[in-house]
């Protein structure tokens with residue numbers, strides 16, 4: 001604000017000075033023009049007066065000569081070249097002269113036309129009636145020839161003083177302004193002669209001469225001096241503005257007026273004014289530009305100062321809000337035992353030192369916290385200051401409550417900047433984490449399964465003891481290495497689908513069979529890949545591998561499976577196993593258009609054995625029966641016990657139906673021989689239903705039902721026989737044996 005105000009004052013003062021100077025110079029120029037006009041008006045008045053006086057003298061001379069010669073002097077003689085008139089008037093002026101007789105008649109005239117009779121004219125009668133010797137000057141008047149005239153007339157006396165007529169000379173006032181000792185008023189200047197009584201005027205502007213009856217000037221007096229009188233045109237002479245001055249000629253009732261054209265008279269002033277204004281304008285522009293530049297500079301300075309303050313404020317706020325305590329220390333110059341002066345400290349730092357910030361500044365740190373010296377911090381500051389090498393370290397305090405601190409010391413100018421952070425919480429967390437990790441490791445190492453962690457780059461990051469032993473057995477080092485390098489390309493390729501799914505976030509479980517070992521054993525594993533998500537649960541960062549050896553379990557399972565399909569009493573395949581096998585056999589038959597047969601057997605009159613000899617003998621018979629069946633059939637035939645005394649046989653890939661019939665007959669014959677069951681003789685027989693199959697819509701249950709039906713037929717036929725039949729076209733139930 002101050003700068004623009006100052007600039008405004010400077011500019012105002014400058015322009016006021018310019019205005020004052022211009023005003024003064026204009027007044028001076030105007031005054032000079034007025035003086036010049038005045039001088040010229042005086043010259044004009046003097047010239048006019050002189051000429052009019054000369055004309056007066058001429059009339060006086062004529063009168064004298066006329067009266068000396070008793071009226072004998074004639075005009076032509078008076079007005080002749082180099083005559084009396086010429087001795088008084090400039091030779092180039094030829095003025096009209098007339099001589100009137102006492103009767104008022106025109107006696108003679110030269111150089112012009114006069115009224116022939118003047119006796120009645122007032123002027124003539126006035127001359128006739130007066131006895132004075134004064135010339136009579138008329139006011140300018142319009143002559144009959146429409147010209148402006150001043151008439152100078154003088155009474156002529158004859159003998160005894162009687163009136164003898166009058167000599168008259170006419171003067172055209174235009175002579176004074178244009179011809180006789182012409183006054184030059186400069187370009188556009190005005191030179192004029194005004195009749196005070198008639199208001200007539202004759203004027204010249206440059207070379208234009210004109211008469212006027214309406215021109216009027218008023219006199220304005222500036223101050224007391226006569227030469228400061230100014231004439232002001234009551235109405236414009238023409239379009240040109242002038243500085244007019246006048247000179248009165250009271251004797252002739254005339255006023256000489258000269259006006260300098262302002263454009264001419266003030267031209268020099270105008271040039272100077274233009275120069276002043278231009279100079280002032282240039283100076284103003286310079287001042288304004290300077291002020292603008294200064295303001296811009298000031299604004300920049302202000303902006304940068306504001307920015308610096310803002311930055312400083314933010315820096316201070318950041319320093320105060322920082323998790324670190326910040327200390328700016330300056331090396332102590334005096335002999336103070338290597339101490340440092342605290343130059344600045346943030347709020348956290350002040351809190352550590354236990355004082356308000358303002359109380360701390362400028363004090364010696366070794367005095368404020370003697371323990372820092374004791375713990376060797378001051379030596380470290382000195383070392384950093386001397387070497388210029390920054391120092392960063394984490395340490396546990398030895399004095400007071402044990403704390404973990406991390407500090408950075410950097411050299412600045414003649415001191416050090418120290419940032420200190422209390423990392424006790426982090427350290428404790430790290431310790432807890434390490435302890436937890438150790439516990440987890442112990443736990444993982446105790447687990448019988450192989451446990452590992454693979455990151456999303458498929459690099460092994462963790463292994464428990466079992467896995468470590470496994471890798472050692474394989475002769476590889478896993479930690480930090482890519483899975484491909486650890487398990488080899490073929491197995492890596494095999495596992496990739498599971499790995500991809502796990503890294504896509506899916507927990508996967510699968511079984512994996514190891515390649516058989518040289519000793520023929522082969523291990524099986526159940527493998528779990530459990531994805532590990534990041535803390536925000538947004539991305540999978542790896543997966544855990546839990547690999548359990550399930551070889552024994554699988555073996556057990558297979559055993560159980562086998563047990564579940566075996567009849568416990570006879571060791572034959574039971575109903576479940578039989579149905580599976582039948583399904584498979586029928587599928588094969590369908591696929592290969594192969595003939596097969598199912599036999600359905602039932603021991604005839606088994607119940608009486610049971611009832612007679614007890615269940616144990618019954619069981620023994622069932623076992624013995626099974627043995628005979630198995631014995632009588634091919635290895636490829638499958639014998640099963642459905643339950644009770646019911647047995648089945650699957651005969652596959654038969655060439656003809658007769659093959660099965662022959663087998664059925666063989667079985668009937670095989671069980672016909674008595675059974676010796678621990679001293680108990682049992683005579684039994686069997687009935688058999690044989691159903692054939694070679695493709696077709698029938699299912700296992702349907703085929704078995706058909707065999708059962710045929711068995712029923714065999715029973716109906718008196719037992720100890722078989723019946724055949726089936727889905728084959730033209731195959732009729734038949735009886736054998």
Ligand SMILES: Nc1nc2c(ncn2[C@@H]2O[C@H](COP(=O)(O)OP(=O)(O)OP(=O)(O)O)[C@@H](O)[C@H]2O)c(=O)[nH]1
Pocket residue numbers: 569602603604605606607608610614615616617618619622643644645
């Ligand atoms: N000892 C013993 N007996 C069984 C067993 N399962 C079933 N049984 C008996 O086997 C007998 C089967 O009798 P059926 O086949 O109906 O009678 P059956 O005397 O053979 O008569 P048919 O077959 O018409 O000649 C029943 O008395 C059952 O109690 C077993 O596991 N052991």
